[in-house]
């Protein structure tokens with residue numbers, strides 16, 4: 229008779245510990261998830277958005293997913309975004325990840341997932357930076373929107389041995405940019421320049437991270453990016469106007485997913501009526517299925533696939549169980565036996 233599984237809870241501090249001790253395995257989990265997804269060994273339905281008509285900036289998103297291959301897990305991430313939290317020094321995003329056994333369907337664990345989400349976003353951005361940039365891992369870095377996602381992305385770039393000749397920061401809140409600059413200095417001894425405008429920060433940069441909470445695109449000047457043909461990690465998805473998208477080479481994580489929800493690439497599709505401006509996915513670029521154009525900006529727009537959270541969470545759960553840091557909840561499924569003989 230099949231027994232119900234032990235249900236585990238994994239805290240944020242355990243997630244942080246596992247991620248910190250296993251960066252290579254986490255990076256590999258993200259790459260594996262992308263490759264399994266590209267090979268059709270995944271199910272990644274559309275994300276589902278809970279929105280509040282009275283508070284349009286707030287939302288909670290459900291990301292269900294399944295991964296086959298070496299992962300064999302199903303699950304769902306349930307992630308809130310409340311940008312005004314930051315005024316009280318509370319993170320914008322909070323989340324849980326449920327993992328399920330795809331054989332019985334039983335939930336296996338509830339894992340704190342804001343760090344999993346930031347980790348998979350940042351690791352996938354670092355993976356993109358490696359594959360979409362012209363040379364070795366050196367750049368003049370620009371960060372627009374200096375919050376949690378930008379900080380985690382810089383951590384992953386540094387963990388992947390990137391060296392920065394210069395770092396320019398811009399945030400709509402100068403205090404946020406100043407705090408980010410202080411963190412960079414304390415953590416890496418890296419001097420950073422806080423700029424007074426997005427234009428000033430972007431100029432002269434060869435690797436640009438957009439991680440703002442902008443709802444509507446604002447970057448309209450094609451020449452601003454065009455001059456240096458940078459690699460652009462457009463993580464916040466809604467900063468760049470369609471004319472700039474159309475003047476650039478565009479790489480996404482998944483075409484169907486990314487051309488939705490009024491992302492910049494979705495707006496470009498609405499404007500042109502076609503998707504010809506998308507060169508392909510990151511895995512297509514990694515597999516050299518199209519040629520990278522180093523004479524134009526290369527913009528990576530990752531919609532953020534639930535399969536990435538699943539792969540990272542699956543690794544974290546196994547490591548947390550192995551180190552006895554996962555908290556077992558005995559008898560969670562106390563009513564699972566259909567008939568008591």
Ligand SMILES: NC(=O)c1ccc[n+]([C@@H]2O[C@H](COP(=O)([O-])OP(=O)(O)OC[C@H]3O[C@@H](n4cnc5c(N)ncnc54)[C@H](O)[C@@H]3O)[C@@H](O)[C@H]2O)c1
Pocket residue numbers: 309311314320321345346349372373374375376377378398399400401404439440441442463464465530531532533
């Ligand atoms: N693509 C993905 O897979 C993925 C995954 C996670 C988060 N995200 C996105 O990343 C973004 C950043 O998330 P976070 O957790 O770092 O948020 P955060 O609130 O910690 O930081 C966002 C920062 O952007 C600044 N900002 C807002 N609008 C700006 C503008 N127009 N110009 C300059 N700065 C601006 C804010 O002042 C804030 O400091 C969000 O939009 C989030 O949805 C994307």
